[in-house]
Amino acid sequence: PDMRGGLPAEIADAVEATQVDLRLLTANLRRYQQFGVQYIVCQKRVLLGDDMGLGKTIQVLASMCHLAAQGKKHFFVVAPNSVLINWEREVKKHTKLNPIVVHGFDRDDELEQWQREGGVAITTYTTLGRLVDKITSIDLLAVDEAHSVKNPEAQRTQSVVRLCGLTEHVVFMSGTALENRLSELQFLVKSVQPKVDAEVAALLNQVRPAPAEVRTKLAPVYLRRTQADVLTELPDLTETDEVIPLEPEDVAAYRASPDNLMHKRLAATIGAGGRQSAKFDRLRELLEGYEEDGRKVAVFSFFRQVLDDVSATVGGCPQIHGAISAEERQLVLDRFAAKEGFGVLALQIEAGGVGINLQCAQVVILMEPQFKPSTEKQAIARVRRMGQTRKVNAHRLIAKGTVDEALVLLIERKKQVFEDYAQHSSVKDASGMAIDAGSAAMEELRRAVGAG
Secondary structure, three states: OOOOHHHHHHHHHHHHOOOOOOOOOOOOOOOOHHHHHHHHHHOOOOOOOOOOOOOHHHHHHHHHHHHOOOOOOOEEEEEOOOHHHHHHHHHHHOOOOOEEOOOOOHHHHHHHHHHHOEEEEEEEEEHHHHHHHHOOOOOOOEEEEEEHHOOOOOOHHHHHHHHHHHOOOOEOOOOOOOOOOHHHHHHHHHHHOOHHHHHHHHHHHHOHHHHHHHHHHHHOOOOOOOOHHOOOOOOOEEEEEEEEEEOOHHHHHHHOOOOHHHHHHHHHHHHOOOOOOOOHHHHHHHHHHHHOOOOOOEEOOOOHHHHHHHHHHOOOEEEOOEEEEEHHHHHHHHHHHHHOEEEEEEHHHHHHHOOOOOOOOOEEEEEOOOOOOHHHHHHHHHHOOOOOOOOEEEEEEOOOHHHHHHHHHHHHHHHHHHHHHHHOOHHOOOOHHHHOEEEEHHHHHHHHHOHH
16 A cells, blocks of 8 residues: 555654664664664664564664664563573674573573673563563663563563563564454553554554554554565465364264363374374375475474374474473574484474574474464464575364364454454555665665765
């Protein structure tokens, strides 16, 4: 849509005119990423909703570098435990700033070091509750996977909201700012930029607000670009829903399983057990084909038992799940990336679908449908992201005549709500720079040559 008039265009013009000092950044930005940095610097308190794989982390680090060049020293990152080590690596790799992981037994000493010396403090949602009373000032707060703080009653949410009150600059990072209902998006916006909330709240409280009006009202706080907007070089993605008829033994085991949702989901996948279910037969067929092609495969499931069965099916393969440490998780990923040819990695979708880069794989297999489309999308985006050079295949295994089919219908309804209210942002539509995948440095050089 043409958004060159009104509020979104005014903000886009102000963002494009914002100068940023990136002397402390050692990475090269794409133009759309530089626009994101300028948006953060210009608007100060924002929800960065870029699609997975577009570089939200590097945009936030570049914003920290700009503020550091202006004399600011104290930057604070709250993130899931699974990406703690990745944040530390990214700070070291792409900036001249000092990362300090504030976690574990030495967290109090590490927090004192950060308060004394400055740098980028990185902690988890769980640890934050033990630190929040000791923090008095922050120059920029970054909250990764910010949809984790959508419940106002949760302690982690209350701790993050307290930190928001200690700083002028806040960036909530989430490619899935709306997962189930509009109230989630409203709460994130209220937490980041309360001044925007009154009008937005009135709008979002309507039964079915007009999507275009919502996007316009969110222009001061919400920026989102999708992979389709900017990454023309991404390889194709083929998604296949595989509806699998159950064998009589599977049907009997499904009907005999306890009458609750989680037991039914598990039974639809494992049948009577022993890795003899129809889904595991199909898994073996898929893996045999991809082994011949020499492709790496990431297999996702909600259930630990399914991960164990997947590993046993291939004669033993590494796993990533919520019970392993961030350090061990990174070692598993590094070994998997270094492996030549075919390989299988089994991942618990709530742990392995967030903050992990798997460009070394080319295939995603979802052993069962999930409750939220964002959960599945994040899992696929671990593989199909910047740096991926081969076509990506994603398979979702659906047991016919089971709760799997009901979950697929639920996911489709939730996808439509996200499409209506959170998939697009009006500021992105108001600026060509916001979706330009070219090099920011080359564009600056062209302007300089033109001026000369």
